[in-house]
Amino acid sequence: MGVMKRWDAFISHASEDKEAVALPLAEALTKAGLRVWLDRTELRIGDSLRRKIEEGLAESRFGIVILSKSFLSKDWPQKELDGLMAIEEAGRKVVLPVWHEITKAALVKRYPILADRLAADTAHGMAKVAYELIRVIRDTEGGSPPPAGRPLRDDRRTQIRKRLLDYARRNLISDRLLTQALDVLKLRPDQLHAELQKRNELLQQLADQQLTLGDFIDEWNLPAAPETPSPPKPAETQGTPRPGEVRTNSQDGQPYVWIPPGSFQMGCSPSDSECDADEKPPHPVTIARGFWMGQTPVTVGAYKKFAKATGRSLPSAPSFPQDDTHPVVNVDWEDAKAYCTWAGGRLPTEAEWEYAARSGSTAARLGELDQIAWYAGNSGGHTHPVATKAPNQWGLYDVLGNVWEWCADWFDPEWYQKREEKDPSGPPKGELRVLRGGSWDLVPRVVRVSFRGWSQPVYRFGGIGFRCGREVIP
Numbered sequence: 001m002g003v004m005k006r007w008d009a010f011i012s013h014a015s016e017d018k019e020a021v022a023l024p025l026a027e028a029l030t031k032a033g034l035r036v037w038l039d040r041t042e043l044r045i046g047d048s049l050r051r052k053i054e055e056g057l058a059e060s061r062f063g064i065v066i067l068s069k070s071f072l073s074k075d076w077p078q079k080e081l082d083g084l085m086a087i088e089e090a091g092r093k094v095v096l097p098v099w100h101e102i103t104k105a106a107l108v109k110r111y112p113i114l115a116d117r118l119a120a121d122t123a124h125g126m127a128k129v130a131y132e133l134i135r136v137i138r139d140t141e142g143g144s145p146p147p148a149g150r151p152l153r154d155d156r157r158t159q160i161r162k163r164l165l166d167y168a169r170r171n172l173i174s175d176r177l178l179t180q181a182l183d184v185l186k187l188r189p190d191q192l193h194a195e196l197q198k199r200n201e202l203l204q205q206l207a208d209q210q211l212t213l214g215d216f217i218d219e220w221n222l223p224a225a226p227e228t229p230s231p232p233k234p235a236e237t238q239g240t241p242r243p244g245e246v247r248t249n250s251q252d253g254q255p256y257v258w259i260p261p262g263s264f265q266m267g268c269s270p271s272d273s274e275c276d277a278d279e280k281p282p283h284p285v286t287i288a289r290g291f292w293m294g295q296t297p298v299t300v301g302a303y304k305k306f307a308k309a310t311g312r313s314l315p316s317a318p319s320f321p322q323d324d325t326h327p328v329v330n331v332d333w334e335d336a337k338a339y340c341t342w343a344g345g346r347l348p349t350e351a352e353w354e355y356a357a358r359s360g361s362t363a364a365r366l367g368e369l370d371q372i373a374w375y376a377g378n379s380g381g382h383t384h385p386v387a388t389k390a391p392n393q394w395g396l397y398d399v400l401g402n403v404w405e406w407c408a409d410w411f412d413p414e415w416y417q418k419r420e421e422k423d424p425s426g427p428p429k430g431e432l433r434v435l436r437g438g439s440w441d442l443v444p445r446v447v448r449v450s451f452r453g454w455s456q457p458v459y460r461f462g463g464i465g466f467r468c469g470r471e472v473i474p
Contacts, residue, residue: 006319006381008034008137009096010060012080014070021066021100021122027445028130031276033404033455033464034137035441061094062137067107067119068100096136098122098129138456244395246295247473252302252343256292256473257395259356263287266354266424267416268450269364278413279450286422287355293348294467296386296397297327297405298339306339318462320382327386327403327465333433333457336406336466345470347408350434350452351424352469357400357437357449359393364448365400366392373401375447379440383462400437400447403465404455407434411454432456439463 009029013022018040026038037056057063057080065071065081081095097119099107120129241247241258249256267282268275301324307314315330322329331339340346348356359366366372367390374384379401387397399405409426411434426434435453438446441463446453455464 006035006059007037007056008061009133010037010056010063010080011066012063012071013066014068014074016070017066017068017100021068021098021126024126025064025066025098025130025133028126029134029137030442030446031453032130032134033435033453033459033461034134035461035463040443062096063094064096064098064133066098066100068102069106071100072102072106096120096133098133138459240290244393246395247292249292249343249345249470249473252298252305252339254298254302254343254468255295256468256470257295257356259287259291259293259352259394261287261290262355262360264355264358264360265362266351266450269448270362272364272448272450274364274445274448275450276452278416278452281416281419282450283416283419284421285351285355285424287352288423289471291348291352292345292470292473293352293356293396294469295391295395297403297465297467298336299386300324300326300328303328303331303339306342310338310342312338315460318383320462322383323385325385326383327398329383329403329462329465330460331406331465332460333406337408339466340468343468343470345468347406347466348469349423349425350407350409350436353399353405353407353436354449356394356396357392359396361393361449364450366449369400369444369447373398373438373447374440375401375438376441376443381441383440398437400449401442402440403437403463404435404439404453404461405437406464406466407436409434411452413452435464 011022011026022038023040026036029036037060063080099119099121101122120132122129240260243258243260245258246255247258248254263284263286265282266285268279269282300322304314304324306312312335315328315335318329337347357366369375370378372390372392374389383402386402389398389401391397392399410428410430411432412427412430415427432454433456435455436451438448438451438453445451455461
């Protein structure tokens with residue numbers, strides 16, 4: 001696996017195509033949890049244009065090139081493309097073409113190689129373009145597959161098998177898909193290169209499978225799925241804490257804040273002109289019971305305790321330095337869920353997260369962004385120690401910026417249409433999990449309390465972390 005790049009995609013475009021193509025595409029990729037280099041978000045007054053572009057090209061895994069008549073008439077976009085093509089000549093495919101109001105005949109005259117390459121076309125709609133690009137970028141997140149004939153290491157094979165069996169025990173994969181996946185792992189080394197490509201396809205179907213394992217569990221002598229533990233007694237029976245009261249969780253050593261029960265307006269904030277369709281309609285929601293919520297995102301130091309106690313591996317280090325006071329990153333949804341369970345809690349629902357983040361406010365942000373959040377405009381391109389910006393009214397830090405936070409819910413862009421009003425827990429199934437809060441590398445538009453991010457639950461990134469909720473803290 002190569003060195004982790006700072007950005008997943010560099011978007012090369014002519015200025016004429018910025019509003020219609022580049023910006024909507026950047027927003028869609030960002031919302032999917034990808035890191036995007038775009039001139040509008042990365043360039044600052046006084047920057048060297050050449051140096052910043054060269055940095056973006058070198059530190060991006062892919063170059064998305066918006067090919068249009070305007071692109072072909074400009075010098076700078078073509079220099080960017082030349083730089084990306086030079087990287088390709090080093091042996092790695094990095095150019096992802098997007099056609100915008102251009103014909104193959106026009107491209108043949110200037111870039112015959114790209115004219116014959118499979119491309120996304122804006123004529124099919126921006127949503128489809130974004131989906132196709134996200135799928136390509138996501139399919140390569142784990143690094144290049146092993147060359148044909150190279151054996152798959154036994155420890156990696158074991159890890160894959162354990163993950164599949166874990167999915168099976170929780171009814172997230174059908175007997176048929178599990179059998180196929182395990183059969184792949186039994187193949188000879190010279191067959192693995194081609195056959196393991198099926199794994200991504202199998203895992204994408206997990207969320208839609210609700211079948212039991214039946215005899216297959218007996219054949220593998222798998223332990224029965226653990227019974228769901230009885231819920232702890234409501235906090236009210238232990239004496240109702242004050243809103244914003246802080247207690248330390250003895251299990252992980254993290255401070256937690258009491259979030260009182262109540263009602264709020266979930267979704268697009270009044271007078272917020274930047275809301276997306278999936279933030280609408282705003283609708284009343286009641287959180288019937290109070291709960292404790294991590295005062296900050298889970299830190300590197302706390303996650304080290306969890307890893308030591310459970311024998312789990314630490315997540316891979318990001319491309320920037322961190323110490324124990326920084327929020328842990330490069331954790332997928334299962335990592336976050338496992339930590340919260342170990343800490344005696346759970347991931348918050350999307351509704352709980354927004355209710356706690358708003359802390360009684362109806363504003364899109366609870367103050368000036370530079371005062372409350374680390375984002376693209378002030379982060380310097382990395383995370384920062386938690387609780388170094390101002391808290392919200394209930395004493396929660398970093399609910400906006402610093403790192404995205406995993407929520408318990410599946411993501412559905414139309415879920416708000418259902419207007420679930422009491423303790424909503426989201427769709428019963430799906431393919432994507434909700435992310436909230438934005439991160440250190442994002443523009444202000446994304447760093448709002450109602451903005452809904454999403455990602456595949458297996459995705460890891462240096463801008464994704466989490467915080468936990470608990471019903472009771474003694």
